[in-house]
Amino acid sequence: MSNSIPEDRIPVIVGVGEIVDRPKDIAAGLEPLTLLEAALKRAEADSGAKLLGDIQSLDVVNFLSWRYRDPEKQLAQRLGIAPTHLYYGPVGGESPIRYLHEAAQRIARGECSVAAVCGAEAQSTATKAQRAGVELPWTPFAHDVEEPKRGAAFQKPMAVTLGVFRPITVYPLYESATSAAWGQTPRQALNESGELWSTYARVAADNPNSWLKKQFTGEEITTATPDNRMIAWPYTKLMVANPTVNMGGALILTSLAKARAAGVPEDKLIYPLGGASAEEPRDYLIRDQFVESHAQTAVLKAVMDLVEGDGKKFDAIELYSCFPCVPKMARRTLSLGADVQPTVTGGLTFFGAPLNTYMTHAACAMVRKLRDGGTLGLLYGQGGFVTKHHGLVLSRAAPKAALKQQTSVQAEADRNRGSVPDFTTEASGKGKVEAFTVIYRGNGEVEHGVTMLRTEDGRRTLGRIPASDTTTLAYLQDLDRTPVGSLGDIVTADDGMLEWRVA
Template sequence: MSKTSLPEDRIPVIVGVGEIVDRPKDIADGLEPLTLLEQAVKRAVADSGAKLLGELGSLDVVNFLSWRYRDPEKQLAARLGAKPAHCYYGPVGGESPIRYIHEAAKRIARGECSVAVVCGAEAQSTATKAERGGISLPWTPFAHDVEEPKRGAAFQKPMAVKLGVFRPITVYPLYESATSAHWGQTPREALAESGALWSTYSKVASENPNSWLKKRFSPEEITTPTPENRLIAWPYTKLMVANPTVNMGGAVLLTSLAKARAVGVAEERLIYPIGGASAEEPRDYLVRDQFYESHPQNAVLKAVMDLVDGDARKFDAIELYSCFPCVPKMARRTLGLGRNVQPTVTGGLTFFGAPLNSYMTHAAVAMVRKLREGGKLGLLYGQGGFVTKHHGLVLSREAPNEPLAQDTSVQAEADRNRRKVPDFVTEASGKGKVESFTVLYKGNGEIEHGVAMLRTEADARALARIPANDAATLKHLLDMDRTPVGSVGDIVTGGDGVLEWRVA
């Protein structure tokens, strides 16, 4: 039995986790998100071995996009026969499951509730197949009058939208190009690191019974473009990006240590949230100071390292958010971990599957199971938007001796490290230096156009197009042995008034 000097009714503890994966043989038999949520929560309760839903005081539902409901959190509470005082359905964000778990733990530590649930679900695979097949699903009627949550384009500049660099798959490559150049890598070396890292994620997914894609891929299979593994936005192929076309639900059940012991939850099944941190970037990525590091990510990861004496090697298991390779590559460097790091206990958003905002719910489930098997400390690092929102949480098999901190924002630290942000312009001429870049591809594998983020002679920032027929400039951008980041070319204005960039 873990010994602690803290009052047991103020010590939050995870007592149950549950998952459901739905692979219907008939599309019409697919389970809707609300049912997946309900099933995941009931499995988490069963996992705890105790009947705790009657005292549910806190319910957080991760935002889902595959179906629209009116007040899904209230509908779920009704299905569970509960009336939680805190009943919340949040905004879009891949870090949100970790934030909700952390906030639920804080609620318990403050004595505001004694039982809490965090859950998320998506049924995008079924919803997509039904739409393509013209099949009407027997689900709760789609709430057309409920506003769709704001995402990427709503927060980006018109020129980013016009050039197609306003979605995750086209924005993250800008970080990929900038970080690898900053680290002194050639594009070939950077791609090899990504392939090796993603192959490790696929190995873990292949051994996870709840994964959507249970196949281990070699680095070369992941990074080599083929008709089945097409390039989407340079340098990312289909096997290097998140796969949201899944049907999954996950849930985490928390209570106080006092309640857990009172209802007889086995001691070896208790996992304690002991601390964490959060911070954000501006949602418009073009008003960030640079793209080779993230100050909020650095601040969050350094704060969670402080919980383990500044040594990330003390974590027995970690989950580094994995929508695109640049994110865990940045994170592992900040954590001071080498290429041999085991970056996941779940399998990653490509291979395990990416139920959009809810992947980290499943990562929390996997981490709890991993720590129950052995080891002491686990790190969950979640991220949302375009390297925008960051949250880290440390879990332990041992009860803490310090109360759970309530103020865990490290925004001030992140902002303190922010340097001058260049003005963004849509009119420019003369020379332009490449700050970052990507190349967008059509579904048939042909180049649509390239996009270069430039610094002008006046040190302003601009986005410029590289037309598909500019073979010389595209060859320069796609050189595997020399990064184009830092190279200088000519800024011209296209016939439609959009800036274009040509290699000098």
């Protein structure tokens, strides 16, 4: 290690803790604050040192299963601490990686010597209690606290009307556009997704902290059945995140000087080497295209630069896995083959998706993986609709250079952005398919299809395909040729909504 970096300015992860709560009785389920506290205590125990009382920086990942007034302050009070940096952040699946990175930067700046990042959800218990009419003996629900802004708040009214404003209906647009751009038939794309997801399932089956410990073949994952219903083409239930879990995760960071003074064993120490972040416009309809995320590409290229520009240098990786298109795009940018091991955790379908905090658990799993062997790990988190991206490199070996403070690659992402077509809600004539999905009801019937279209004059719009138009729906869901790039007729329906029909 370079002697130029003082040990009190070298951040190091010293403790990781997780808790999974499967109560026998609904009312016995633990609330998110209790899960957070338990995860932090486990992280402290894992470090082998007494550190909780010294926390000066505490980041709490946003949770959606229960609403509190100032949960970060309530947690600090439970722990009997008064951190100078106390933060409860906005919604976003990338946020745990961002907080971890920022906590490391705080230590590198000398602003604190002990930091913690934690997140928890109790959606499984909250959902069961609501359905059974059970009142939970938790901290009273803070009804007057405003719910955080999500999907619909940032999208165009037409997208909201057509139902393409939730992750499950927006990611298929990327799925259809990317696979067409890669020259795949929908069948080939589905096979790739199935094989990738079965790898996540295998890892989850071996992870003691995962929610669903069952292995699935690629075919079992991608084939629609009554138990594995189609949700939004081409995604079945086993291809999407499962948020109905109860789990908490936490990481404790210190400076190397503090870790050594506290007696943390050397083989526990994992060093953050650096990372990068960038975002796409929140309204996905004002992005230039759907075959690539410039923000994702810029972030992954920046993290590869930390390992001599070679994605194969990572001994372990975690590619965010809310939907298959995300790791499929990421592995191509990293120049990794279809045989890539994309996870150390198990993925948001099988390990479980505690909403914004999956990557907290992924970071815990990565720390354990690197302690067991291997030198370099990549954590890549993502939030929104391929919107917010953050990558972080962890290492078993101490860094040779100080942690960088400026890590946004937004300028790079923006520079690569092409021109954005104007959006219109009124159009006629021919429309070319840019991306599409078909939305299904809970009973397995089609609700309607949605095509993202380019008009003859180059503008962008959305077209509905009613459930009664079985010809166009069959055309969209043909496994042997993609409808992306094909032309059809744009018509205005009786309710004023644009519809698209195969020519």
